[in-house]
Amino acid sequence: MQGKLIAVAGNIGSGKTTLTRLLAKHYKWKPHFEDADENPYLNDFYEDMQRWSFNLQVSFLNSRLQHIQEIRKQNKTVIQDRTIYEDGYIFASNLHSMGLMTTRDYENYMSLFNTMLEFVLPPDLLIYLRASVPTLVKQIQKRGRPYEESIRLDYLRRLNERYEAWIDPYEAQTKGKLIIIDVDDNNFSESNADLEKVIKAIDSKLFGGLF
DSSP states (O other): OOOOEEEEEESTTSSHHHHHHHHHHHHTOEEEOOOGGGOTTHHHHHHOHHHHHHHHHHHHHHHHHHHHHHHHHSSSOEEEESOHHIIIIIIIHHHHHTTSSOHHHHHHHHHHHHHHHTTOOOOSEEEEEEOOHHHHHHHHHHHTOGGGTTOOHHHHHHHHHHHHHHHTTHHHHHOOOEEEEETTTOOTTTOHHHHHHHHHHHHHHHHOOOO
């Protein structure tokens, strides 16, 4: 049986890693976590976004493509924390719109990004975690990562706007399957009942199960 790729997308602090871990345990899928903490540019980026934005995004993009290639070679279902789409459509686009990435760097980056997408199939299921800025802030503070302490509220808000613009036409553009989880109303990390709602939605999309 050929494995599937399940991807979890969402803003910083939306709960991607937590949901990836919970679903991997439930379905016995192999989890693949974003190695953001290992990115050599991340700390520098949060100190000086304009100086390091291009370096950071290219580093993430290269790493993401390598991971996708590795995952697709495996004969098992893998659930991935974060997607390659978010690198270009969300983060690079937002950095450019905020004046934190020059137009020259942005056009160079997007040319590379679009070339890479020609070699990437959409995930078999995309799970998007939608969360308001207050919810994101609460969860970011709860996990206490030092490099995230300086994230601005307007940065999170702008990212949310980009996410919504990307997700709205996603199914029509990619023909891929999509589930949207409203994190403001679904506390899957602490509520088994809420997690069960997510699992039922996945069963319906992937296996034809009933809600």
